[in-house]
Amino acid sequence: MTAILAPLRGVTVKSFRAAFAREIKAARFCESVTPFITAVQGYDPLKDRELSSEGEEPVPVVPQFIGKDPAALEHCLERIKDAGYDRADLNCGCPFPMVRKKFRGSGIMKTPDILAKMTETGVKIMGKGRFSVKMRLGVDSPGEILSVLPVLNRFPLKWITVHARTAKQMYSGECDMAAFDAAVAASSNKIIYNGDAPFPPETARSGTAGTMIGRSFVIHLGTLENIRDLLERYAEISIRELCGDRPALGRLKELAAYWKELPGWKRRWPVLKISRTVGEFLSAASLF
Ligand SMILES: Cc1cc2nc3c(=O)[nH]c(=O)nc-3n(C[C@H](O)[C@H](O)[C@H](O)COP(=O)(O)O)c2cc1C
Numbered sequence: 001m002t003a004i005l006a007p008l009r010g011v012t013v014k015s016f017r018a019a020f021a022r023e024i025k026a027a028r029f030c031e032s033v034t035p036f037i038t039a040v041q042g043y044d045p046l047k048d049r050e051l052s053s054e055g056e057e058p059v060p061v062v063p064q065f066i067g068k069d070p071a072a073l074e075h076c077l078e079r080i081k082d083a084g085y086d087r088a089d090l091n092c093g094c095p096f097p098m099v100r101k102k103f104r105g106s107g108i109m110k111t112p113d114i115l116a117k118m119t120e121t122g123v124k125i126m127g128k129g130r131f132s133v134k135m136r137l138g139v140d141s142p143g144e145i146l147s148v149l150p151v152l153n154r155f156p157l158k159w160i161t162v163h164a165r166t167a168k169q170m171y172s173g174e175c176d177m178a179a180f181d182a183a184v185a186a187s188s189n190k191i192i193y194n195g196d197a198p199f200p201p202e203t204a205r206s207g208t209a210g211t212m213i214g215r216s217f218v219i220h221l222g223t224l225e226n227i228r229d230l231l232e233r234y235a236e237i238s239i240r241e242l243c244g245d246r247p248a249l250g251r252l253k254e255l256a257a258y259w260k261e262l263p264g265w266k267r268r269w270p271v272l273k274i275s276r277t278v279g280e281f282l283s284a285a286s287l288f
Pocket residue numbers: 006007008009010011034035036064091093094134163171194195196197212213214215216
């Protein structure tokens with residue numbers, strides 16, 4: 001079963017992938033997609049923390065880009081290709097109004113000509129079957145994807161990951177399985193299912209090439225016996241990467257927030273969330 005570790009900005013970051021490398025390998029993810037990197041003129045993606053050459057990645061990493069400027073995307077892809085990356089992904093799913101109203105992220109679904117140019121650029125630079133797209137069922141309504149797929153059908157993509165929600169739904173509410181299945185039927189590219197999929201992964205949904213998993217994997221980490229040691233390692237790597245205790249503490253809290261409903265963490269969470277230093281946080285993580 002093909003399972004992919006989802007990009008979760010602020011969570012499945014480079015330091016996370018280093019600290020939880022064993023768990024990511026044990027989960028047999030075939031690749032992990034980075035949280036998005038902005039493709040704008042003049043930005044060197046190799047300077048981005050996500051693509052820092054320090055340390056090894058547990059599974060092959062796929063840089064994900066967000067943007068609407070094909071020339072900027074071309075420059076970014078040339079740079080990463082020169083550095084040895086052989087895959088890349090385009091974010092067509094970010095639901096935040098600030099992003100989508102500028103026709104980036106999920107907003108690009110509203111501008112098929114630009115989507116076509118971005119995709120054409122991706123395939124041209126990375127090669128046939130090496131560029132992928134991650135998108136929603138639509139921005140406002142779940143049928144919108146059906147008018148976008150004919151654009152993508154013209155290109156030989158690795159696959160299209162479809163988060164079975166609209167952008168308006170953000171990250172909650174029901175996934176629309178009927179609309180998802182209609183998208184599978186309308187795509188000549190392979191489709192990866194995404195949205196509330198459980199970890200450990202179950203059999204892939206019929207007609208799909210695999211599943212992308214985000215939050216259920218992160219929640220699973222909170223159930224591990226050695227989680228206290230893993231957190232300590234994550235803290236250490238994050239402090240080094242972010243050059244300070246405070247930003248690292250923010251990251252630790254963001255991660256632990258996924259565990260607040262788990263037995264054990266439910267009682268720790270109120271203490272964790274008010275901790276003022278990484279030291280306080282790690283002590284609170286060992287409470288009870
Ligand atoms: C905090 C957070 C950050 C996210 N960041 C990204 C991102 O950078 N790029 C992206 O394509 N999707 C991003 N997503 C969406 C996830 O990759 C995924 O599509 C979504 O969480 C549904 O999958 P899940 O239910 O398995 O978590 C993010 C989601 C969350 C909750």
